[in-house]
Every structure is written in structure tokens, then in C-alpha cells.
Amino acid sequence: MSAKNKWLLTSGLALAALLAGCGENEPATDAQEGATSNEASLEGVPDRFASDEDVTVRVIRKIGGDDHTAQFLAGVQEEGESLGFDVDVFTANGDTARFHDAIDQAITSQVDGLILSHGDDAATVEAVERAREAGIEVVTFDSIPDLAEIDGVTLTSQDDEALAQLALDQLVEDFDGEASIAYLWVDGFPPMVRRNAVYETILEENPELVEVSRFGVAAEDTSVQTQNAVAALLNQYPEGELDAIFATWDAFAIGAARAIEEAGRSDVKIYGIDVSNADLELIQQENSAWEYTAAVDPKLVGAVNLRLLAKKLAGEETPETYDLEATLISREDLAASDEPVNMVTLADVVDGWGETDAFHEDWMTTLKDYHK
Numbered sequence: 249m250s251a252k253n254k255w256l257l258t259s260g261l262a263l264a265a266l267l268a269g270c271g272e273n274e275p276a277t278d279a280q281e282g283a284t285s286n287e288a289s290l291e292g293v294p295d296r297f298a299s300d301e302d303v304t305v306r307v308i309r310k311i312g313g314d315d316h317t318a319q320f321l322a323g324v325q326e327e328g329e330s331l332g333f334d335v336d337v338f339t340a341n342g343d344t345a346r347f348h349d350a351i352d353q354a355i356t357s358q359v360d361g362l363i364l365s366h367g368d369d370a371a372t373v374e375a376v377e378r379a380r381e382a383g384i385e386v387v388t389f390d391s392i393p394d395l396a397e398i399d400g401v402t403l404t405s406q407d408d409e410a411l412a413q414l415a416l417d418q419l420v421e422d423f424d425g426e427a428s429i430a431y432l433w434v435d436g437f438p439p440m441v442r443r444n445a446v447y448e449t450i451l452e453e454n455p456e457l458v459e460v461s462r463f464g465v466a467a468e469d470t471s472v473q474t475q476n477a478v479a480a481l482l483n484q485y486p487e488g489e490l491d492a493i494f495a496t497w498d499a500f501a502i503g504a505a506r507a508i509e510e511a512g513r514s515d516v517k518i519y520g521i522d523v524s525n526a527d528l529e530l531i532q533q534e535n536s537a538w539e540y541t542a543a544v545d546p547k548l549v550g551a552v553n554l555r556l557l558a559k560k561l562a563g564e565e566t567p568e569t570y571d572l573e574a575t576l577i578s579r580e581d582l583a584a585s586d587e588p589v590n591m592v593t594l595a596d597v598v599d600g601w602g603e604t605d606a607f608h609e610d611w612m613t614t615l616k617d618y619h620k
Contacts, residue, residue, distance in 0.1 A: 303334065304360050305335045307335065308339075308340070311341070316546045317339055321550060322550065324554045325337055327550065329619075332619040333558075335554075354379070360384065362384050362386045363389070364386065364388045365390060366389070366437065373395060385561050386557075387402045389553055397568075402556050402560070412446035412542070413446050419517075419519045423492065425454040427456075428492075430492075430494070431447065431459050431461070433500075443521065447494065471502045474500050474502075478503060482511045487515045490516050491517070501541065506530075519540050523545075523591070524591065529588075542574050543577060544575070545601060552572060552604065556570070572606075575598055575600075
């Protein structure tokens with residue numbers, strides 16, 4: 249290397265070092281600010297989440313095997329993971345022993361937060377009390393009301409009274425308060441109890457609305473058992489003797505719709521509760537008997553439960569109870585769409601579907617941006 253080239257190389261390195269040193273005392277540019285440490289980018293986030301410490305959340309649902317459960321769990325998991333939480337989900341598929349074993353394991357594992365769905369017995373109350381004593385934050389969905397009395401616990405629900413009221417008001421309107429109906433319902437679950445209370449009131453207020461039959465079972469094959477029961481019912485009540493079916497759960501409505509289709513009946517209409525992709529596909533079938541369903545977006549239910557848990561972990565105030573707003577979805581509105589409607593595109597048909605800022609804080613937005 250020539251002396252001249254050596255001088256140029258040495259000068260260039262010295263200049264680079266000088267510029268680097270000067271940069272230490274200069275205000276950071278926007279680009280440099282964007283390259284600052286992760287800790288700085290978490291400004292305004294609660295201390296609980298401003299470190300690299302793991303946040304572990306366990307989600308345990310007693311019922312399962314249906315699309316509603318899958319969407320609920322997906323909503324919790326996606327919202328939690330977007331905040332950087334470690335979220336583990338489990339469904340007991342209706343097995344009480346497995347449900348409580350999972351809760352016990354979560355407490356023993358000392359998870360930070362616990363979301364329980366459809367806890368419906370005294371043992372659930374006892375388990376949640378133990379979880380709280382262990383310092384675990386707890387949110388429960390569609391569970392026994394006694395849980396709301398435990399310090400620090402929030403009990404969430406779909407607005408079950410509104411769900412039943414919306415569907416039944418439409419049924420009463422369509423039949424001018426005079427109809428023979430079959431009732432698909434099962435006792436023993438808090439949301440079912442609340443929906444039934446509305447149903448009993450509607451019957452009292454409309455004496456010409458007559459229940460001719462009822463059926464209900466909660467099992468892994470609920471839709472199949474319901475289909476068989478409704479098929480037998482249709483044989484018992486020929487055309488003109490049964491006007492409508494009120495289904496308090498979409499698993500009931502699915503079975504009823506299939507039975508009516510197989511029977512080739514067009515005189516019986518279904519008024520249901522809950523919605524999923526499978527439900528929407530069935531409602532949109534040509535000549536479907538499923539006319540209306542009242543629902544809350546199950547994925548959004550999961551997300552809101554997770555937000556409440558996050559606020560508890562942050563030490564922020566949360567309510568003892570919270571009901572998510574219900575919406576009535578009609579077959580006619582779905583049919584007006586140019587394309588088949590699913591749970592994603594349902595927002596194009598139903599205003600505000602799948603959206604709520606309930607319990608979503610500014611620091612959650614910051615946390616989500618950080619963990620993208």
C-alpha cells in the first residue's frame with residue numbers, strides 16, 4: 249500500500265471515530281429514537297409488564313367440543329399473546345373431574361392469572377378462593393354467581409337476558425303472540441338459568457304462546473341427540489301443529505335445523521342463541537329453518553376476559569361483574585350479502601360486530617406494539 253493510501257485510510261478512520269464521538273453529545277434523531285432500548289419503548293406501561301419477566305395465564309373451560317368454545321379460546325389466546333403473555337388453554341369437554349384437576353394444576357403451578365369458563369358448582373367457588381389465597385388473579389365467564397362475591401374476582405357473561413329477549417321478542421312479533429313452540433334448553437348452567445327466566449316471563453305475558461314440547465342435553469354429541477329428538481318431534485306434530493323452536497344454545501339449533509331439513513318441513517322456524525362459522529353456514533343454506541340468532545362474538549368475549557385479567561395483574565380497578573352486549577342476526581340480512589358471510593365478514597352485515605374498546609387501555613396498545 250502506498251504512503252498516500254495509508255494516509256487516506258488512517259484519516260478516514262479518525263474522521264469516523266470523531267463523528268461517532270460527537271454523536272454521543274448530539275440530540276437523537278427520530279430514527280435513532282426508534283432504535284433505543286426495549287425498556288424505553290414501554291413508557292407508560294405498568295411496572296408488572298415493563299420487564300422481561302414472564303406472565304403466565306391459564307384458561308380452563310368446562311364445556312367444549314363446539315365452535316363457540318374454539319372461538320372463545322382463540323380470542324383469549326390471541327389477545328394474551330399480543331400482550332406478550334404466555335397463555336395456555338384447556339377444555340374439559342364437560343368432564344367435571346378434569347375441569348377441577350386442571351384448576352388444581354394451575355394453582356400448584358402458581359400461574360399469574362386464571363380465566364375460568366362455565367364453572368357451575370360449589371367446588372369451583374372453593375377452588376377460586378384457593379387461587380386468590382395463592383395470589384392468582386381470576387376472571388370467570390358464564391359461571392356460578394357466587395364467584396363474583398370473592399374479593400378481586402370478576403364474573404363476565406354474555407348478556408343472557410338480552411340474548412333471550414331479542415330472540416323471543418322477534419318470535420312473538422313474527423307470530424303475533426300466538427304460536428305452538430318447542431323449547432330446547434338444559435338446566436344446570438348459569439347462562440341457561442338466566443335465559444330460562446326470560447322465557448318463563450315471555451310465556452306469562454303471551455298466553456297464546458304455547459309450549460308443546462321441550463328437550464335438552466349437554467354432551468359431546470348435543471347436536472346429534474337434538475337432531476334425533478327434533479326428528480321424533482316433527483313426526484309427532486305434523487304440519488300446522490308446530491310453528492317455531494326456541495333454541496337456547498346453537499348446538500341445539502344446529503340439530504333442530506338438520507332435522508327439519510331432513511324432514512322436508514318448511515313450516516317450522518328456529519329462533520336461536522349464539523353464532524359461529526358453522527351456524528352462519530347453516531343459516532345461509534337455501535330454505536334454512538333458522539331465521540334468527542341472538543349472539544355475542546365469542547372471540548371478542550375471550551379478548552375482553554383477557555383484558556380484564558391484564559388490568560388485575562397491573563393492579564388496576566376492575567368491576568365485580570360485566571355483561572357483553574348482545575345482537576340479533578337475521579337470515580334475511582345475511583341473504584342480502586353478495587358473498588357468503590362468515591365470522592370475519594359478519595361485521596360488514598352487523599354494525600359494530602366484533603368490536604369493543606371495553607377495558608382496552610392505552611398501555612395495552614403500547615405493549616402490543618412492543619411485542620409485534
